[in-house]
Structures are given as C-alpha cells and as structure tokens.
Amino acid sequence: xxxxxxxxxxxxxxxxxxxxxxxxxxxxxxxxxxxxxxxxxxxxxxxxxxxxxxxxxxxxxxxxxxxxxxxxxxxxxxxxxxxxxxxxxxxxxxxxxxxxxxxxxxxxxxxxxxxxxxxxxxxxxxxxxxxxxxxxxxxxxxxxxxxxxxxxxxxxxxxxxxxxxxxxxxxxxxxxxxxxxxxxxxxxxxxxxxxxxxxxxxxxxxxxxxxxxxxxxxxxxxxxxxxxxxxxxxxxxxxxxxxxxxxxxxxxxxxxxxxxxxxxxxxxxxxxxxxxxxxxxxxxxxxxxxxxxxxxxxxxxxxxxxxxxxxxxxxxxxxxxxxxxxxxxxxxxxxxxxxxxxxxxxxxxxxxxxxxx
Amino acid sequence: xxxxxxxxxxxxxxxxxxxxxxxxxxxxxxxxxxxxxxxxxxxxxxxxxxxxxxxxxxxxxxxxxxxxxxxxxxxxxxxxxxxxxxxxxxxxxxxxxxxxxxxxxxxxxxxxxxxxxxxxxxxxxxxxxxxxxxxxxxxxxxxxxxxxxxxxxxxxxxxxxxxxxxxxxxxxxxxxxxxxxxxxxxxxxxxxxxxxxxxxxxxxxxxxxxxxxxxxxxxxxxxxxxxxxxxxxxxxxxxxxxxxxxxxxxxxxxxxxxxxxxxxxxxxxxxxxxxxxxxxxxxxxxxxxxxxxxxxxxxxxxxxxxxxxxxxxxxxxxxxxxxxxxxxxxxxxxxxxxxxxxxxxxxxxxxxxxxxx
Numbered sequence: 001x002x003x004x005x006x007x008x009x010x011x012x013x014x015x016x017x018x019x020x021x022x023x024x025x026x027x028x029x030x031x032x033x034x035x036x037x038x039x040x041x042x043x044x045x046x047x048x049x050x051x052x053x054x055x056x057x058x059x060x061x062x063x064x065x066x067x068x069x070x071x072x073x074x075x076x077x078x079x080x081x082x083x084x085x086x087x088x089x090x091x092x093x094x095x096x097x098x099x100x101x102x103x104x105x106x107x108x109x110x111x112x113x114x115x116x117x118x119x120x121x122x123x124x125x126x127x128x129x130x131x132x133x134x135x136x137x138x139x140x141x142x143x144x145x146x147x148x149x150x151x152x153x154x155x156x157x158x159x160x161x162x163x164x165x166x167x168x169x170x171x172x173x174x175x176x177x178x179x180x181x182x183x184x185x186x187x188x189x190x191x192x193x194x195x196x197x198x199x200x201x202x203x204x205x206x207x208x209x210x211x212x213x214x215x216x217x218x219x220x221x222x223x224x225x226x227x228x229x230x231x232x233x234x235x236x237x238x239x240x241x242x243x244x245x246x247x248x249x250x251x252x253x254x255x256x257x258x259x260x261x262x263x264x265x266x267x268x269x270x271x272x273x274x275x276x277x278x279x280x281x282x283x284x285x286x287x288x289x290x291x292x293x294x295x296x297x298x299x300x301x302x303x304x305x306x307x308x309x310x311x312x313x314x315x316x317x318x319x320x321x322x323x324x325x326x327x328x329x330x331x332x333x334x335x336x337x338x339x340x341x342x343x344x345x346x347x348x349x350x351x352x353x354x355x356x357x
Numbered sequence: 358x359x360x361x362x363x364x365x366x367x368x369x370x371x372x373x374x375x376x377x378x379x380x381x382x383x384x385x386x387x388x389x390x391x392x393x394x395x396x397x398x399x400x401x402x403x404x405x406x407x408x409x410x411x412x413x414x415x416x417x418x419x420x421x422x423x424x425x426x427x428x429x430x431x432x433x434x435x436x437x438x439x440x441x442x443x444x445x446x447x448x449x450x451x452x453x454x455x456x457x458x459x460x461x462x463x464x465x466x467x468x469x470x471x472x473x474x475x476x477x478x479x480x481x482x483x484x485x486x487x488x489x490x491x492x493x494x495x496x497x498x499x500x501x502x503x504x505x506x507x508x509x510x511x512x513x514x515x516x517x518x519x520x521x522x523x524x525x526x527x528x529x530x531x532x533x534x535x536x537x538x539x540x541x542x543x544x545x546x547x548x549x550x551x552x553x554x555x556x557x558x559x560x561x562x563x564x565x566x567x568x569x570x571x572x573x574x575x576x577x578x579x580x581x582x583x584x585x586x587x588x589x590x591x592x593x594x595x596x597x598x599x600x601x602x603x604x605x606x607x608x609x610x611x612x613x614x615x616x617x618x619x620x621x622x623x624x625x626x627x628x629x630x631x632x633x634x635x636x637x638x639x640x641x642x643x644x645x646x647x648x649x650x651x652x653x654x655x656x657x658x659x660x661x662x663x664x665x666x667x668x669x670x671x672x673x674x675x676x677x678x679x680x681x682x683x684x685x686x687x688x689x690x691x692x693x694x695x696x697x698x699x700x701x702x703x704x705x706x707x708x709x710x711x712x713x714x
Contacts, residue, residue: 016714017713093467106665116671120672143660258472266449267500272687277633277683302428302429327629327658332711354629
C-alpha cells in the first residue's frame with residue numbers, strides 16, 4: 001500500500017495536486033550524469049525544456065555542463081536573463097522578422113539549428129549573425145537531414161557567410177523498450193557520417209552533439225556533447241524503459257485520494273497536472289512512486305483513476321509519477337522543493353513555463 | 358491543400374504557435390446551445406474549465422446561462438472575482454482546513470459536490486455552509502454514487518444540517534462514436550433514479566443536472582440543467598464524434614510549417630501547445646481545419662508531424678485543430694480573438710489557466 005505523504009503545515013505548499021521535487025534525488029541525478037560525461041570525455045548541454053527552471057540550470061552548469069539546450073526563443077530569453085551564456089536552440093526555427101528581432105538581443109549567446117535541406121527558414125538571417133548547427137536524422141524520422149547531405153548544406157550556408165559549427169541529432173527512437181543502446185549506435189553513426197560529409201565539403205564539424213535520456217548510458221566517446229533533458233527528474237517512461245530506478249525519480253505529483261470504491265480510487269492529479277502522454281509501451285497514464293504495482297488506469301482533466309493491490313485510503317496523499325515529466329512541469333507555475341525528510345526547502349517558479357514561441 | 362493563414366502585422370499576435378478564437382463561430386456555438394436549452398426547457402450551466410476565460414463566461418451568461426460550473430476552488434476564485442455569482446464546483450473536493458479557508462470567501466456563491474458514499478470529505482464543512490449536490494454515476498464509472506444510494510447520503514447529510522440541493526452526473530461515456538444518445542438516456546435514468554431515492558428519504562431534489570457536449574443534442578427535458586463545456590469551441594474529438602461540423606470549430610492553433618520532406622511536414626504546434634490527448638477513437642493527434650484529409654500522425658513537445666494529400670508549403674501557417682480543446686487552452690496564457698475577416702479584435706488572458714487546486 002502506498003505510503004501517506006504530507007508536506008505539513010507549510011502555507012506555501014498547501015493543497016493538491018502539486019509538483020514536488022526531491023532535491024537530493026535531483027542533485028544525485030545531475031551528479032551522476034556529470035560523472036558519466038567526464039568518464040566518456042564528452043560535454044553535457046542539458047535540455048532545459050524538461051524543467052524550465054533557472055535554479056536547476058544553475059545546478060547543471062555548476063556540475064560541469066558546458067551550456068544548455070532549449071526548444072524555443074522564449075525559453076532562450078528566460079535562461080539568458082537568468083545568466084546562461086551558451087544556449088543551443090535545438091529546434092528548426094522559421095526565422096521571420098519578428099523572430100530575428102528577438103534573436104538580435106540573444107545573438108552572442110545562442111546557436112541556431114537548421115533542420116531541413118531548404119535555406120528558406122534562414123533566408124532572413126544576416127550572414128555571420130550567430131553560429132549554426134545542422135540537424136541530422138539518426139533514425140527518429142521527425143526532422144533533420146539525411147546525414148550524408150549535411151556537407152552540401154554546410155557548404156551552401158558557408159558560401160552565404162554563415163558560420164556552421166557542427167551537427168546534432170536527437171535519437172528519439174531510444175524511446176522504446178531496450179532501444180537505448182541501438183539508438184545510441186545509430187546516433188553515433190549518423191553524426192560521424194555527417195562529420196565526414198561536412199569535411200568533404202570543406203566545412204569541419206567542430207561539434208557533434210547527440211542526446212536523449214534513454215541513450216545517455218550508451219553515449220559514444222566519439223561524440224563531443226550530449227543533450228539529455230529528462231534525466232534530471234526521470235519519470236514513469238524512464239522507469240518503464242529501464243533508464244532509471246524508481247529511487248532516481250526526483251519529481252512526483254502529490255495528489256489526494258478524493259474517491260474510493262470497488263477496486264479503484266480517484267486522485268486529483270488529472271491530465272491538466274500530469275499531462276496526457278501515454279507512449280505505446282506505457283503500462284498506464286502514470287504510476288505511484290510508493291507502490292510499483294499501482295497504475296493510473298484512466299485519466300481525465302482532474303481525475304486519475306488508480307488501481308493497486310492495496311488501495312490508499314480516502315483522503316490520503318499519494319505520490320504520482322507522471323509518464324512524461326516535461327509535460328507535467330509545463331503545466332505547473334511552481335515546483336515545491338523538499339529535502340530527504342520531506343521538509344519544504346524552497347519553491348521555484350517554472351520561469352519558462354508556456355514559453356512555446 | 359491547406360490554406361495559408363496570416364494574422365498580419367499585429368504585434369500582439371506575432372509568432373507561432375498561437376491559439377486563435379474565431380469570435381463569430383464561438384458566439385454562434387453559444388447561441389445555438391442557448392436556443393436548444395430554451396427549446397427543451399432546461400437551464401445551461403456551462404463548464405468553464407474548457408475556456409478558463411471570464412470574457413467567454415460573460416457571453417455565456419448573457420446568452421441565458423444560469424451560472425457556471427468549475428472543477429477547482431482556484432477556478433471558482435477567478436470567476437467569482439470576475440463577477441460570477443452562481444458557481445457549481447463539480448468535483449468531489451476533499452475539504453481540509455486550507456480548502457475551507459478559501460471556500461469561506463466564496464460560500465455565498467458556490468455549490469459543492471459530494472462524489473462518494475463517505476462523508477469524510479466534508480467532515481470539516483460546517484452545517485449549512487453552502488448547498489451541496491450529490492454526484493451519481495450514470496455509466497462513466499469514474500466517480501459518483503450508484504443513483505439508488507443518493508437518498509441515503511442525502512438523508513445523512515441533511516441530518517448533519519447540510520443543505521442538499523439535488524443530484525448531478527457527468528455522462529462521460531458519451532465520448533465514444535455514436536454514444537451521445539445512449540449516454541443521454543443513461544444520464545436521464547440515473548438522475549431520475551437519484552431523485553426518486555432522495556424523495557423516498559425525505560430530501561427532494563430541486564435540481565437534476567447533467568451534461569457533456571456529445572450528449573447535448575440529446576438532452577432530456579426532464580432534467581433541470583446541463584453543464585456542457587467543449588461546445589463553446591468544439592475540437593477534433595467533437596468533429597470525429599459527429600457532435601459538431603468543422604465550420605463550428607471556433608478555436609485553432611496557428612502553427613508554422615518548419616520542415617517538409619517526403620510525404621510529411623512538421624509544424625511547430627507540439628504537445629506543449631495542443632496537449633497530448635488521444636482518445637481511442639481519434640484518427641490522429643489533431644487535424645487541420647482547412648484540410649479534412651490531413652492528420653497529425655505524430656506529436657512531440659514542439660513538433661507535430663502532419664500528413665496530407667497535398668502538403669502545405671514550408672514556412673506557411675496552418676490552422677491545427679486540437680483533439681481536446683480543454684487541454685490546449687490550459688497550456689496557453691492568452692487567446693487571440695479574430696473576426697470573420699481574420700482581423701485581430703482582442704487578446705483575452707486565460708485567467709484561470711493552471712488553477713488546478
């Protein structure tokens with residue numbers, strides 16, 4: 001049966017549902033990834049879309065990260081304002097006048113991505129404006145060029161006066177049971193092919209950047225940098241993929257049991273708190289940290305229906321593990337931070353929440 | 358091929374992705390529901406969790422709605438501050454001291470719900486504090502009592518000095534192809550059974566409240582009020598359930614085509630904008646309003662992969678219909694409001710976004 005959790009009478013953290021970060025677990029996740037990167041001789045550039053929280057980026061940088069990765073200009077603005085100076089916007093932006101205007105104040109701090117053969121997306125970008133990296137497809141088949149085409153694009157960009165820094169990929173096909181190792185191998189192959197292609201077109205790749213959390217443990221030392229995001233918190237997806245143990249899950253949603261009948265309870269962490277993500281391999285819409293046999297079997301906006309061998313009692317508080325923590329954090333205005341004794345030590349604003357542009 | 362949409366040079370609405378409301382379509386949806394309610398002799402109490410926007414609640418009330426429904430105390434606070442005086446919190450709250458404290462300032466304006474047999478959830482509630490309604494299960498099997506048990510609970514509540522106003526249900530099993538009519542019939546049967554049960558225990562039900570958007574067209578005149586939410590905007594789910602025509606969809610996400618290769622494009626409305634909802638009957642993760650054959654076939658946080666018979670061009674803007682509009686709105690800080698000529702006429706803050714407690 002799931003343990004009952006309470007954050008006590010701290011008025012800052014009354015009420016459920018609420019996202020709660022275990023500070024020690026999070027710091028251990030940061031330190032473990034940093035040690036792995038050091039061991040393999042690669043740099044970390046964590047994707048901060050997961051946490052959207054400057055306080056956490058500072059801890060990642062303090063542990064040795066070379067910079068950060070973001071998905072949008074809006075995220076870059078938030079983290080630049082918080083003092084981050086080396087930001088990869090790892091997304092194939094369409095740069096119109098409005099985007100260019102916003103990028104001007106960030107130009108010394110950001111690297112931009114190109115994700116397809118066409119140069120139309122950067123037609124408005126002045127030559128030399130900022131460094132560029134070319135996205136290649138390593139098997140996820142979402143965006144990115146075929147690796148062997150990176151050289152042609154790099155050459156065309158260079159001829160227009162752009163500075164091409166290297167190539168990057170997201171091995172998103174690591175998100176399948178047992179796929180972390182093979183996706184990492186695909187990633188390495190794609191980036192080395194891209195590097196060869198660029199070299200043969202006279203544009204040396206100074207950085208080969210990969211990364212996802214399920215492939216992190218398999219990262220190849222021939223890469224230069226890695227961009228995992230979820231590892232800082234972990235979630236039910238990583239738990240089910242075997243990328244983390246449950247004791248490495250640093251973020252949960254504290255939720256109240258508001259109804260109990262038959263073989264199930266309803267807790268108040270619905271999809272507007274957890275997110276509605278459910279990968280094909282997921283065993284439910286979320287799990288309980290304190291009962292590995294419990295599952296969120298149905299999810300609506302404010303109701304999570306949970307089954308468990310021994311049901312938690314009505315009115316108790318359980319710790320729900322979201323399937324996909326990036327989605328959960330993007331729904332929250334703040335994160336409640338607790339120590340190992342479950343004492344509240346801080347409340348962090350999710351400063352880049354909703355910065356989707 | 359999907360039409361290309363632009364909101365022009367209005368600096369308030371630069372950038373994608375962005376939620377855009379067609380004001381005329383929304384008003385027509387409000388008016389049509391109001392006319393239906395009048396015809397059936399029932400009152401509307403729209404669920405404002407869909408839009409979380411006081412400007413829209415005012416329009417619903419102006420069209421004859423008797424009050425509103427919310428899911429959380431936080432939503433009640435926002436809409437009470439905006440002048441709403443008759444608010445049903447249609448959720449089985451667990452009322453602890455903190456909740457009670459917040460409810461005290463709302464007590465004259467809110468009706469509370471009880472969703473299970475136990476009185477524990479309202480043990481802290483002073484007798485007569487506010488009116489209560491009893492949730493019964495009409496077939497969705499999420500929360501709520503068996504209808505024939507409503508009378509026993511009503512009697513126990515009355516004996517403790519509480520004022521029981523009636524019964525309500527959410528016929529959520531209407532969310533299946535062709536199920537709107539049968540779910541409405543189940544709903545009616547459950548509410549009439551609850552009323553009989555309450556009457557036989559000496560507690561007359563003064564209100565029988567049902568409602569969902571797929572069952573709205575089938576509402577039974579023997580009910581007193583109805584609480585649909587989504588109808589105000591509609592979405593891809595309603596489109597696919599046959600609850601609306603595409604020209605009745607009032608909210609879309611304007612998204613940019615950022616990548617195009619092979620038989621698909623990537624647009625920049627990912628799950629952090631659309632939400633990740635995908636019902637079992639859904640044909641994709643979202644649709645394009647201007648091309649009924651287009652589908653969002655894959656969705657990640659900032660990428661929606663779209664297939665269509667004729668692909669939109671790179672850099673163009675398409676109108677994406679979210680599967681579940683309530684989730685999309687809860688991810689947005691504001692709604693851009695346009696007239697029939699696609700001119701921006703207003704920007705409404707989503708005042709209750711994220712008010713999950």
